Amino acid sequence: xSERLDEAAVGRxxxxxxxxxxxxxxxxxxxxxxxxxxxxxxxLHDFRAYQPGDDLRQLDWNAVARTDELILRVRQDExxxxxxxxxxxxxxxxxxxxxxxCARELALLACxxxxxxxxxxxxxxxxxxxERVQGSACRAALRALEFDAKDDLVTALGRMPPPxxxxxxxxxxxxxxxxxxxxxxxxxSRGAAGVFLVQVLDAxxxxxxxxxxxxxxxxxxxxxxxxxxxxxxxxxxxRRFVEHQRVLRAAALRSRGALLTAPATETLNALVMGPxxxxxxxxxxx
Amino acid sequence: xxFGFPWGLLALGALVPLVxxxxxxxxxxxxxxxALFLWRTPRPRAEAGPRWExxxxxxxxxxxxxxxxxxxxxxxxxxxxxxxxTKHLVLVVDGSLSMSARGPDGVTVLELARREAAKRVEDxxxxxxxxxxxxxxxxxxxxxxxxxxRALAALESFQSRGADHxxxxxxxxxxxxxxxxxxxxxxxxxxxxxxxxxxxPVRWTALGTARENVAFVSAQRKDDGxxxxxxxxxxxxxxxxxxxxxxxxxxxxPDAKQGTERVEKVALQGEGSATVRLTFQNAGDxxxxxxxxxxLEDGQARLTAxxxxxxxxxxxxxxxxxxxxxxxxxxxxxxxxxRDGAAGETLLMGPRGTDAKVTVGATGKVRTFVGPFFSEKGxxxxxxxxxxxxxxxxxxxxxxxxxITAGDAVLVSEEDDGRLHLxxxxxxxxxxxxxxxxxxLGNVVRESRRAREGFVRRQxxxxxxxxxxxxxxxxxxxxGPSGGKPVFGAGAVSLPPPAMPGRYVLxxxxxxxVDAAEVLALDARESDLRGRGRxxxxxxxxxxxxxxxNASDRARWPLVLLLLALVGDFYxxxxxx
Numbered sequence: 079x080s081e082r083l084d085e086a087a088v089g090r091x092x093x094x095x096x097x098x099x100x101x102x103x104x105x106x107x108x109x110x111x112x113x114x115x116x117x118x119x120x121x122l123h124d125f126r127a128y129q130p131g132d133d134l135r136q137l138d139w140n141a142v143a144r145t146d147e148l149i150l151r152v153r154q155d156e157x158x159x160x161x162x163x164x165x166x167x168x169x170x171x172x173x174x175x176x177x178x179x180c181a182r183e184l185a186l187l188a189c190x191x192x193x194x195x196x197x198x199x200x201x202x203x204x205x206x207x208x209e210r211v212q213g214s215a216c217r218a219a220l221r222a223l224e225f226d227a228k229d230d231l232v233t234a235l236g237r238m239p240p241p242x243x244x245x246x247x248x249x250x251x252x253x254x255x256x257x258x259x260x261x262x263x264x265x266x267s268r269g270a271a272g273v274f275l276v277q278v279l280d281a282x283x284x285x286x287x288x289x290x291x292x293x294x295x296x297x298x299x300x301x302x303x304x305x306x307x308x309x310x311x312x313x314x315x316x317r318r319f320v321e322h323q324r325v326l327r328a329a330a331l332r333s334r335g336a337l338l339t340a341p342a343t344e345t346l347n348a349l350v351m352g353p354x355x356x357x358x359x360x361x362x363x364x
Numbered sequence: 365x366x367f368g369f370p371w372g373l374l375a376l377g378a379l380v381p382l383v384x385x386x387x388x389x390x391x392x393x394x395x396x397x398x399a400l401f402l403w404r405t406p407r408p409r410a411e412a413g414p415r416w417e418x419x420x421x422x423x424x425x426x427x428x429x430x431x432x433x434x435x436x437x438x439x440x441x442x443x444x445x446x447x448x449x450t451k452h453l454v455l456v457v458d459g460s461l462s463m464s465a466r467g468p469d470g471v472t473v474l475e476l477a478r479r480e481a482a483k484r485v486e487d488x489x490x491x492x493x494x495x496x497x498x499x500x501x502x503x504x505x506x507x508x509x510x511x512x513x514r515a516l517a518a519l520e521s522f523q524s525r526g527a528d529h530x531x532x533x534x535x536x537x538x539x540x541x542x543x544x545x546x547x548x549x550x551x552x553x554x555x556x557x558x559x560x561x562x563x564x565p566v567r568w569t570a571l572g573t574a575r576e577n578v579a580f581v582s583a584q585r586k587d588d589g590x591x592x593x594x595x596x597x598x599x600x601x602x603x604x605x606x607x608x609x610x611x612x613x614x615x616x617x618p619d620a621k622q623g624t625e626r627v628e629k630v631a632l633q634g635e636g637s638a639t640v641r642l643t644f645q646n647a648g649d650x651x652x653x654x655x656x657x658x659x660l661e662d663g664q665a666r667l668t669a670x671x672x673x674x675x676x677x678x679x680x681x682x683x684x685x686x687x688x689x690x691x692x693x694x695x696x697x698x699x700x701x702x703r704d705g706a707a708g709e710t711l712l713m714g715p716r717g718t719d720a721k722v723t724v725g726a727t728g729k730v731r732t733f734v735g736p737f738f739s740e741k742g743x744x745x746x747x748x749x750x751x752x753x754x755x756x757x758x759x760x761x762x763x764x765x766x767x768i769t770a771g772d773a774v775l776v777s778e779e780d781d782g783r784l785h786l787x788x789x790x791x792x793x794x795x796x797x798x799x800x801x802x803x804x805l806g807n808v809v810r811e812s813r814r815a816r817e818g819f820v821r822r823q824x825x826x827x828x829x830x831x832x833x834x835x836x837x838x839x840x841x842x843x844g845p846s847g848g849k850p851v852f853g854a855g856a857v858s859l860p861p862p863a864m865p866g867r868y869v870l871x872x873x874x875x876x877x878v879d880a881a882e883v884l885a886l887d888a889r890e891s892d893l894r895g896r897g898r899x900x901x902x903x904x905x906x907x908x909x910x911x912x913x914n915a916s917d918r919a920r921w922p923l924v925l926l927l928l929a930l931v932g933d934f935y936x937x938x939x940x941x
Contacts, residue, residue, distance in 0.1 A: 170398040254399040283398050292395040294403055303400050304421075311403070318402045 159245025166251030167205030372439030527827030572896030576602030680714030726759030818879030
């Protein structure tokens, strides 16, 4: 378990993994994956009446002979879908070095696996200076990424241009902020065939330690709260956390996505084999 | 600002742990968390509202420090302004006449007492002074708790001319005014008598001097027509002169052109007294005096004219000839009785069945009694009334309380309103021919004269109570040298002895005086200056005059401040559910 971006671990894992693409139609450049649009693939999608302007090559002459009407074969297009990795660049992602490293590693792993899968990965980092990089530049961007945004992911997304259509969108964040979670998830899933919310959480996020008084300082806004971390207070935190997770998970499901919680304390391999198994499937190709 | 109990400031030490706790709490380790919203209880208040909570801890510290300071100020008995240093001194001055006696140097004892009082006030740096004067009725000369200058000024104008009295009630009162553990200074002219138990906090200071004295012990004047008879009694206390000249000066009366002045030489044998009696014709006020000696006041007297007021008596219509003759015969021989007087209350005598004050006659079946007669013992109307040998014929019993009875017959009765009924048939009785008749009627006239409005006696000496008669339904005021005061009560009223000699006028309903009485500055016990002397008896218990740590005198505002600070702290540190 490294506290820095462990590119070697990512390199070891990426060749044997593939991103779990959704079964629905995709959008993208011409490729091998069935697209949502009609195209020239061999697989028949539908029949319809000919309309002026249609490709005459797609006329089903047998049907024309039988029915004496111009029947057109509608074939589904085959595209190469894109994968878009959104990485939350707020300060809370660097709550601990391990949390920051884990977030970087997961984003890099998604990019690497996507690239190997031919999905032309795109990385969107929502720091103070939002970045949008593609391809091999993702690795360099992740190396140089600073978790320095003083606002949460929702606010940061508002500063960015509207999301483009893509096949798969992987959002790496801790999702620990007060917001309209269903609206946020709906926005993240807009234009994507599938969305995975990868929630990276530190050990203190999952189970904060107590026993004494403390000045709780918000990592992003700097606001402070005096609190005695008694058992009651910790129990109240746990209750609110569970409720927050429930709402987030329900929002993800409504948007045909999934919430995957990745404890930063675990190794990358353990995460891939464990809670992130729905995203990273073994075998190299979906 | 001063502190009555400075040790209370030690409570300020509570500020140290308070501030320490504040800073210790401030230095709690900061713990950076991903999000605060999971820790914070949702607040109904809008986030855009005033962030009062930001200052909660500082405000709480300030309020708690304020509460500690207020508590320390209360415990230390803080005093601001005039209350910063208050020391109360209670002085008691003997108000008896002997305090006006002069010493060999010509300075009165009262003057010495004034000087000593001023010295005490200055020595003890008193800020509040109460001056009391002893007397038959203790009184406040200055205060309570007057400024020293005002108190000493009041003492300067105070005159001690009271009768002989016991100072203990005044000393006990002064002890109460001074408070527990405080000293009381008493200035008099004689050392305490053997066996006298002086209150423990009283310092008894005697400033008198044993002197010889010649004084009037009584002075009376009786006016009978135009003749004024002055009776004086002169006494010598100590080894004084064998004889003394009494100077009498009669001012001219209404009918006289000039006054009269006489000097009578009175021989004083041993320590006895001598009596002088002189008469003046058409004299106004008579001034009598003795040569100046240690006590001037008891050698001077002014005897005002006090003519007897004749009692108006009238006989009502309807009286039988026998009754009228018997009454006329008595009235003709009775002194100071005016027939049919127009002014004042009239003693009306009439037949039975009328509303006269005195009724004479019998109705119904008449029975004659020769005895035994039963009289109410001690009744003033029956003084010296002897009924031996009397044949009394009486009719039906009259109403009222029986005074004289014979068998079941009521011979004389008195009603509640004072009406007297003589149940006698003079045609068959011999009452009017025996001595009981004029004696009985004389008593009736005497009681009627006593029941008249005004003073019972018009010349009094010091220490004698003022006895007077008032009419019901009227408002009276007694005006004397020390001012006027209302007189409560109707009928025979006995007022306490006046504190000062002088002329006392009884006024009715704010009008002119109804009657006047003269209180002469004569008191044999006060004139005897042989037992006077100097003494300084210290207080038997050591008082704590310096500390005025009386919980009831503590300033209340620190407690109010403490309460407000605690309530404010409770408010700013409350938790909103």
